[in-house]
Amino acid sequence: MKKSVYKSAMSKVKTSEDFEAKTYQKLLVEMAKNAGTYKNKSRERFHMEKAKKRKVMIGWTGVAACAVLAVSIFALNGNDSTSPTNTAANVTPPPAATSTKPPIQGKVAVNIDGTISEVSADGKSFKVGDLWVTVTDETKWGSNEPTATTPSEDLLSKEFKVGNLVSGFTSQDVSAGKVNATVIYNNMAPQKDNGATAPTKGGKMAANINGEITEVSADGKSFKVGDLWVTVSDDTQLGIGGPNAAAPSEDLLQKEYKVGNFVSGFTTDDLSTGKVHAARIYNNMAPQK
Amino acid sequence: MYDSYELNESVRRALDKYSQSMIKVAFAYLKNTADAEEVAQDVFLAYLQKRPVFQSSEHEKAWLIRTTINKSKNMLKTGWFRSRNPVPEDLSYLPREESEVLQAVLSLDKKYRIPIHxxxxxxxxIQEIAVILQAKPATVGTWLARGRQLLKEKIGGLDNEEISV
Structure with a gap:
């Protein structure tokens, strides 16, 4: 083997042509997410600890439950001297052995997540999939984590309606088909499509507008991203739609389009002309300094 | 410590200058370009998060390569990586001699193929490899010699070629 043969072979190994562009985009997103410092780290850590503690508690509850079960079965077997199965030949292994098994039989939390298909007459029970879920006085509403915000009426409505999206969990056995909800995180009406988000008729497709502005027109209403001129008109929607979307900040969605700004959105126009109208602009932000 | 603009620039520069080296060293480790690119991307994320300060561009490159090797090692250890059965990388587009040489190097134990790469x-x-792999120069010398010996048995060559220390 010659040194140059290996180097030449390795140099020719094909890699993605857009690796650098993709990676750079990913890094920009990461930088935008963690702008400045990584303040959230301590919160995340705290959250993890809480989660861990709960798992451990569930584990111990499982061990305790197994132990109680084992003792009660043992006691029942001991008293039942008339049982035909209680012969020397049919002696079952000591049930206490089950308590040494890993706590896989312990109680676990099961998610309630889906669309309500039926609601009881009293409005306190609803059906998600095949499961009837009852809301009792003990059911907790919303997340009680230290960083959680108070749930809004839109996201956590007290009234259960058919078609609502609901999420939460139960600690009860779901095999019975009926459970009490332990926590309800969300109970919200499904998102209504307005005209802007309705699918475009006539086979038109939406194309992303994403990148750095390299040129801006004199009137400031058009800008160039890559090879595409994009015009923002009165019909252009700004920001992210939907009931859960927060109002866009001035930093992330500036009114003025400037060279060097990062812009994202989409158009439903034909790209081949090189000039399109923006259907929606999600972001228009200055690069980080 | 960088400010965001400097960081942005240094990451862009590092991507431009070192991404191929990083993908290739990860490829030598994992024998798969898709995984190698994933590892290289992870390294750049680590670069962004840790914001290391370097004395020189050589120092920066060495850090990136060392981190790539460490992350490749971690990927090899993960359960899903071990459990899967990947299709071998298709190198048929390479000229025959080059393909043979590359396959021979990739078939070596990673202990030998990384120093060789x-x-x-x-x-x-040898000294520089020892720093990157955090091993003794003598050990690296041994790995290189054994690796070359194994390659010689497989494909011949590398006779009388000196390796700078």
Whole structure:
């Protein structure tokens, strides 16, 4: 083997042509997410600890439950001297052995997540999939984590309606088909499509507008991203739609389009002309300094 | 410590200058370009998060390569990586001799193929490889010699070629 043969072979190994562009985009997103410092780290850590503690508690509850079960079965077997199965030949292994098994039989939390298909007459029970879920006085509403915000009426409505999206969990056995909800995180009406988000008729497709502005027109209403001129008109929607979307900040969605700004959105126009109208602009932000 | 603009620039520069070296060293480790690119991307994320300060561009490159090797090692250890059965990388587009040489190097134990790669592809000396792999120079010398011996048995060559220390 010659040194140059290996180097030449390795140099020719094909890699993605857009690796650098993709990676750079990913890094920009990461930088935008963690702008400045990584303040959230301590919160995340705290959250993890809480989660861990709960798992451990569930584990111990499982061990305790197994132990109680084992003792009660043992006691029942001991008293039942008339049982035909209680012969020397049919002696079952000591049930206490089950308590040494890993706590896989312990109680676990099961998610309630889906669309309500039926609601009881009293409005306190609803059906998600095949499961009837009852809301009792003990059911907790919303997340009680230290960083959680108070749930809004839109996201956590007290009234259960058919078609609502609901999420939460139960600690009860779901095999019975009926459970009490332990926590309800969300109970919200499904998102209504307005005209802007309705699918475009006539086979038109939406194309992303994403990148750095390299040129801006004199009137400031058009800008160039890559090879595409994009015009923002009165019909252009700004920001992210939907009931859960927060109002866009001035930093992330500036009114003025400037060279060097990062812009994202989409158009439903034909790209081949090189000039399109923006259907929606999600972001228009200055690069980080 | 960088400010965001400097960081942005240094990451862009590092991507431009070192991404191929990183993908290639990860490829030498994992034998798969898709995984190698994933590892390289992870390294750049680590670069962004840790914001290391370097004395020189050589120092920066060495850090990136060392981190790539460490992350490749971690990927090899993960359960899903072990459990899967990947299709071998198709190298048929390479000229025959080059394909044979590359396959022969990739078939070596990673203990030998990484020093071989760092020396023959990156041009690092034994001392430099020792720093990157955090091993003794004598050990690296042994790995290189054994690796070359194994390659010689497989494909011949590398006779009388000196490796700079």
């Amino acid at each position: 760092l020396h023959y592809y990156e041009g690092y000396s």
